[in-house]
Amino acid sequence: MKKKGVAPFKMSTFKEPLKQIKANYELYLLILPTVIYFIIFKYWPMYGVQIAFKDFIASKGFWGSPWVGLTHFQRFFDSFNFWTVIKNTLGLSLFSLVVSFPVPILIALMLNQLLHERYKRFIQTVIYAPYFISTVVLVGMMYVFLSPGSGLINHIIQLFGVEPIYFLSKAEWFKSLYVFSGVWQETGFASVIYLAALAGIDPHLHEAAVVDGATKWHRIWHIDIPGIQPTILILFILAIGNLMNVGFEKAFLMQNDLNASSSEIIATYVYKxxxxxxxxxxxxxxxxxxxxxxxxxxxxxxxxxKKINGSGLF
Structure with missing residues (x-):
């Protein structure tokens, strides 16, 4: 006898997803390389996290190495580098977040207001181009332009009677050079997401606002910004989630013995x-x-x- 209120088991429970996969197999094949990439390079390496709790010996492997518990964590907390590394990482991350995050939004809003398409494409090309410069080349350019002997910046400074500044050898200049060079390189490409979000706003809203006498500023404030607000919030959450992941490559290339007090971050410390x-x-x-x-x-x-806005990343 069947119990009341209990639905009988159906094989169709498993058949429906299989039918959907079979019907849309092209889409699943398209996403398959991405899934394989994440499995191999993101999830499978988690297996090796256990060495953080072991005294890893290569000849004994993961399983043969002895457990030491939280010894390595305690050693890091007690090390004289702990507060320096944490302070530099947080300081650089927060500085970068405050400066770098709003700039692409402003650029996207301004580009969206340009009516001349040819001029708009030219501006986009100019600000996108630095993104395709490698980090090594970027740091090399910084060394050339900021050189105390032959750098363009110091030549301009000397015209005003100021002594040359050893920018890359001064610890107090490291964070500013790191962040603003990143703004120059990445802002154009980062604004693409906001431009795509702005393109999705109903143009009839702007037409109605123009009829009502709204200025460009009013339309930006009351239509464009609310229209891209969900995108801004999601990217802000992702930026906070990467707050401690300061780029290793540029920090390491810019680092030297004279600015190490400001440039030693978690990424470079782990490498060393x-x-x-x-x-x-x-x-x-x-x-x-x-x-x-x-x-x-x-x-x-x-x-x-999610509590304030009602929508979040998950």
């Missing part, structure tokens, strides 16, 4: 400890600590935004 000194377990522990902070920030900010 893990690869140069071959302390794999300790560097894994530092990297895991960094990832946990990012995870907590991502979840917290997403929950906060």
């Amino acid at each position: 400890i893990g690869l140069q000194r071959a302390e794999y377990s300790f560097s894994a522990a530092v990297g895991l600590f960094n990832s946990l902070i990012n995870f907590v920030l991502l979840v917290s900010v997403n929950r906060f935004v």
Whole structure:
């Protein structure tokens, strides 16, 4: 006898998803390389996180190495570099977030107001181009332009009777050079997402606003910004989730003994400890600590935004 209120088991429960996959197999094949990429390079490496809790010995492998618990974490917390590395990483990340995050929004809003298509495409090309310059080339350009002896910037400074400044050797200049060079390189490309969001706003809203006598500023404030607000919030949550992931390559290339007090961040510290000194377990522990902070920030900010706005990343 069948019990009341209990639905009988149906094989169709499994057949429906299979039918959908079969009907749309081209789309699943299209996304398959991305899924394989994430499995191989993002999820499978999580297997190696266990070395953060072990005294890893290469000859014994992951399973043969002895467990040491939280010893490496405690060592990092007690090290004299701990507060310097955390302060530099947070300071550089927050400075970059405050300066870099709003600029693409402003650029996108201004480009969206340009009516001359040829001029608009020219401006877009000019501001997009730096994105395709490699980080190595970018830092090389900075060394050339900021050179105290032959750099263009110091030549201009000397015209006003000021002594040449050793920009890349001054710890107090490191954060500004890092952040503003990033703004110059990445702003154009980052604005593409906001331009796409602006393109999705109903043009009839602008037409109605013009009929009512609204100025460009009123239309930007009351139509464009609310229209791209969900995009801004999602990208802001993602930016907070990557707050501690300051780019290693540029920081390492710009780093030297004279600016190390400002340029030593978690990424460069992990590189030096893990690869140069071959302390794999300790560097894994530092990297895991960094990832946990990012995870907590991502979840917290997403929950906060969801309570205020009603929509979040998840």
